[in-house]
Amino acid sequence: MESFGVPWPPLNEGILYRDDLPATFPTSSLLDFYCTKYKHSAPREGWQQRILNGQIMVDGEVVEKLDRYVRAGNQLTYHRLPWTEPPAPWMLEILYEDDHLLAVNKPSGFQVLPGGLYQQRTVLTQLMWRYTSAADTQTQMQTRSCVPSPVHRLGRGTSGVLLCAKTKVVKSKLSVELAKGASLQVSNVAEKHIVKIYRALVVGIIDIDETFIEEPIGMISYPGVLKGLYAATPEGNIKTAFRF
Template identity: 35%
Template sequence: MLLNDGYVYREKLGNRPGSSALAHLTDRYRHSTEAEWQARFVRGEVQLDGVVADGSEALRAGQWLCWHRPPWEEHDTPQGFELVHEDAELVVVVKPGGLPTLPSGGYLKNTLLSFVQARWPEAVPMHRLGRATSGLVLFTRTHDAASKVASSWREGRVHKRYRALSSGLAASEHYDIRAPIGLVPHPLLGEVHGANARGKPSHSTAQVLERRTGDTLFQVDIHTGRPEQIRIHLAFIGHPLVGDPLFAAGGVPLADNPGLPGDGGYLLHAESLALLHPRSGERLQLHAPPPLALRC
């Protein structure tokens, strides 16, 4: 395991921050118990507006609440990536399943971002894949490229295609899925993203590639970029990913002992990415062959 350098988690308090610093952190960050948060206050790890806090402080809107997390050992992950494309504006790599794209969930150094920036310090990720998801990730190397790619993404001119192995035999060949995605209850985290009629508009299309014994291999195109969109949308139509520890049919967390968003066990791969190059304007079509289990 790798011992990292520690990290400072910063939060600017909103209009209703809670009754005390301890109560606020306990209620908002439920990955830790009240006793665990209290121990962090005792060790001097929590600061309020730059001053070490004891947890009893009454909070006000606009204050900065910071947890100085000491260095910790990160779980092992794949340590590399495959380079697909490199030029002065863009870097595109294939992320292996099991490697987080960005720091989160206990990972800081063992991330795709850390590994890519060790080679291209200026690289900025334009999107992310879930830790268990493999496939293409696009980085930009200049501010101008980032601005142009972001504009293309907002205008729907970036095309992403995935492969996913889902449970159950699909009754149709093609699905147009438009379930809105928003926050839904989760027993450990309070809320996670899921299918929610009051959520943000979301659109995916799924095409059957192959039916197997009890499972269906889908090709999925996403036309919006909501968190966990493919997992939620395929579950919404009654075909959650095989081995998905979080989402049940309907696109909401499992009723009994749902997992966390970063938990793996499913097969999802970003196999193609198409966009207009930010400098030349030429269409760039990139491909990452899927793992054997997702091939027809």
């Protein structure tokens, strides 16, 4: 089967964070705004240095003065400088493709969408690189006029089939079918909906054919994920059960 992918560059391109100040915003210094809204991103000294470095723009103009004030209606843009993201796979195997749908085999360790420390090293980036740079002939432009969009997510550590839609109509229909499939019991997979079935590796000897695991699910901290992720935890408040 065909595979595609481009090796990751040493540094990503950084990120642009934009803030549009609402009509009710009170006049404030630029430094105070960032120190208040993004106080967990850097201490005051850090935001001072970012302003002096020219990393912040107000209405499209770079600001390098600490005494700059901002007010309602201003658009602020902070440019986070490029950095080296953690290691990640970069090759994707095509399982199926036509003018409407792309199905790829996502390897473990490959994040689907930007988040946390992974802003460039994602499946979405590789799709954008392939379906924008490859459109250099009339034929390719006709068949690859749209960058495929992932219809669902697979956890970074999960490998498996990832469906990507080439049109908004297809993405909408697949999303509906996935939602219907998520409400089915495993015994009903014969129904014509898309059903995600996970396989897990376990340690030890299982002496029963079927069991239920009931654990509360909640948010826990996880390296590289800013807001953490959902997992089994005694502090969780989401009740769920898994049949094996």
